[in-house]
Amino acid sequence: MTTDSLTVDDIKARTRAFIGKFFKNIELQDDEDIFALGFVNSLFAMQLVMFIEKEFGIAVEDQDLNIDNFRTINAMADLVKGKVL
Amino acid sequence: MRIELTEQQASAKAAFRAFVDHEIVPYADQFDREERVPAAVIQKLAREGYLGQVVPEEQGGTGSDMVTFGILNEELGRGCSSIRSLLTVHSMAAFAVLKWGSADHKSRFLSRLVSGEIIGAFALSEPNVGSDAKSVETSARLVGDRYVLNGRKRWMTFGQIADVFLLFAQVEGKVTAFLVERNSPGFSTEPITGILGTRGSMLAELRLDDCEIPKENRLGGLGFGLAAIGTSALDIGRYSVAWGSVGIAQACLEACVEYTSTRRQFGVPIKDHDLVRQMMTNMITNTKAARMLCYQAGYLKDSGDSRTVMETWIAKYFASTAAMKIAADAVQLHGANGCSEEYPVQRYFRDAKIMEIIEASTQLQQMNIAQYAYEY
Known part of the structure; x- marks a missing residue:
């Protein structure tokens, strides 16, 4: 997926769409804690990391493996933004 | 859509097969009996570059694509599941260092893992914890500039000889990953012997x-x-075991083609009996189907597609359960001979059972794969 002309809104929309495939019928807000909602198991976490890497053409690395970076759509957008924008 | 190995992948497969036929197949029953793989054999794997398959060339590895890595697992699994299991756990550790390691981790461990100077292994299971991995009881606490770990890890493949373990412990109630070296103060291992299958995999309990x-x-x-x-390392492990199961199935198939062609009953080779042909048909069909699922998982890995996670679960589920059925049929077709150490199918049968338990049991897979149906 190209990152040309990528905006923060794009990042959030694509991430929300990906999460929505797993957790149907839930309108996830940008600042909602997906861990607190009980969404996350280890298989989902790995798929989420792979999605972010492929979709936005970035490498999630050792220092990025902090739960706070994946807690909300806003946090994930910040992580991606810090690497590509 | 074109489902065909590239010229490079086909060439690699031929080389893997020749190596396994020459260096492993003649000795695999001996490894099983003696419950060990000699260091010289591991050195041969290293010389061939097999221990650095998941590491890119620029980091000193072979830089193989995941389909090629899978084919290597099939071929090693065809020859000896214990040696394939070495590739499994070593690759899990190497992958974790490559993917998640700091520059310091990479400089200290990666090139030595690739060269085989050190052997890596995976340490998650415990006496009280198997499938429920988040409940590991081993603890780690930070004391000054060191972590102090306490607990037991059990059923560690090649735990008797591995030099560094990708090990999981609770820190403040959170499962955290560590690289634990054999020469660490307070670390010891106890060999586990008499296991049902993959008897050469040199299991140990870590203390x-x-x-x-x-x-x-x-x-x-x-x-x-x-x-x-842990999940990404287990994904590599699961993928390796899926392919290793295909290897067991292929070994059974080849043994049965040979045996049913030469064994005669009622005046004809037993392959001419209809019920034998039915078993051979199921054997070849399920082996090919398992291999196709593995190709699919490998292709998705090479393209970085997150669907590979569940496709690998599916491949491992199908391949391991198929291998168990195929190995049971292989023993059946060999009759009393199949129960004897003179024929390798009894080893395949014992090894296949292990494939249904490791890297997610059949039942855990049945729980998770069903959930996948309600997602995409």
């Missing part, structure tokens, strides 16, 4: 008694040890 490691040996942040590091 961590106030085991001290540098705090820099932690991988990733607190609490992401299992979710990202």
